[in-house]
Amino acid sequence: IVLESDATINNGYSVEKIGEDPGAIAYREALKSQQDKIAETISAEILGGNQLDVVWNLTLATNLISANVKFGQIEAIEKISGVREVVIETVYEPDVVSSSAADPNMATSGIQIGALPSYELGYTGAGSRIAIIDTGLDIDHLSFNAEAFEYSLGLLAEKAGKTVEEYAADLDLLDAEEIAAVLGQLHIAAAVPSAEDLYISSKIPFGFNYVDVNTNVTHLHDPQGEHGSHVAGIATANAYVPTEDGFAKALEEVFVQGVAPDAQLLVMKVFGKNGGAYDSDYMVAIEDAILLGCDVVNLSLGSPAGFSSSDSELDLIFERIASQDTIVT
Numbered sequence: 001i002v003l004e005s006d007a008t009i010n011n012g013y014s015v016e017k018i019g020e021d022p023g024a025i026a027y028r029e030a031l032k033s034q035q036d037k038i039a040e041t042i043s044a045e046i047l048g049g050n051q052l053d054v055v056w057n058l059t060l061a062t063n064l065i066s067a068n069v070k071f072g073q074i075e076a077i078e079k080i081s082g083v084r085e086v087v088i089e090t091v092y093e094p095d096v097v098s099s100s101a102a103d104p105n106m107a108t109s110g111i112q113i114g115a116l117p118s119y120e121l122g123y124t125g126a127g128s129r130i131a132i133i134d135t136g137l138d139i140d141h142l143s144f145n146a147e148a149f150e151y152s153l154g155l156l157a158e159k160a161g162k163t164v165e166e167y168a169a170d171l172d173l174l175d176a177e178e179i180a181a182v183l184g185q186l187h188i189a190a191a192v193p194s195a196e197d198l199y200i201s202s203k204i205p206f207g208f209n210y211v212d213v214n215t216n217v218t219h220l221h222d223p224q225g226e227h228g229s230h231v232a233g234i235a236t237a238n239a240y241v242p243t244e245d246g247f248a249k250a251l252e253e254v255f256v257q258g259v260a261p262d263a264q265l266l267v268m269k270v271f272g273k274n275g276g277a278y279d280s281d282y283m284v285a286i287e288d289a290i291l292l293g294c295d296v297v298n299l300s301l302g303s304p305a306g307f308s309s310s311d312s313e314l315d316l317i318f319e320r321i322a323s324q325d326t327i328v329t
Helices: 022-045 069-080 106-113 115-120 147-157 164-171 175-183 225-235 279-291 315-322
Strands: 053-058 064-068 083-085 129-134 208-209 240-241 244-247 264-270 296-299
Touching: 053 175, 053 279, 064 279, 069 083, 106 115, 115 264, 115 315, 129 225, 129 279, 147 240, 147 244, 225 264, 225 296, 264 279, 279 296, 279 315
Parallel strands: 129 264, 129 296, 208 264
Antiparallel strands: 053 064, 240 244
């Protein structure tokens, strides 16, 4: 249920440090109050006094109430004052197919995509935050080992002539303390007692399951597949992996290294026990990623025919974000 008032980032607020902006915080709260009033009106005038079944309230990148309603009620809802349009959400399901044995090619992909010159200039993803909105992550996989991640940062610190502590401070790594500072503004605040419940490690500082509304982000509890780990590996698999003798270069040991191996990884699971992701499920994940200061957000969503756009509110949200400081791919 798309409302008429502008979304927060469409009203002059920048996404950079938006969780610390008092004006943006107040504006989001005002939009939420408007949404509550419209939900009450819908309940009273259309649902016979029954409470509107609200799933999510989005206010940052879009001004939208995600709710379960009967198809026949849509036309009446669109006539409510303050409602601009009602959009039927798409639900996505992982496309799981059988395949031959895996053949990792990350050892050569750096040459193909032009990443090597970036590495030579010192760009390895250190200090970047990448959110993967997908089926979750194998958090115990050696490619996301926290000690190996910290070992790599230690080498970069030495190269920069700094202590590990000085270098880490310069990178502004996401930690539980920063999550705690914006926790009340995240869509998942009511489901999480503290930021510590979301923090997994220095490599994976944030993890949440948006479809099941819990902190189980691994692939172990549902049949949705390991696509999330596959994507996360391409993006951020560490430059080093742990061995019996310490650490070894990942490209030499396991032939896999992420394009941005020293970036932090935020896991936002939107496929789980409760099935696939509705548009609003991944949208709230995007909004939370923005609040958590993510530089890049990845969604491997599409259709057999490829990408399509209908110019609806669900597509315009990406245009708004594209004009800001967060890259959504």
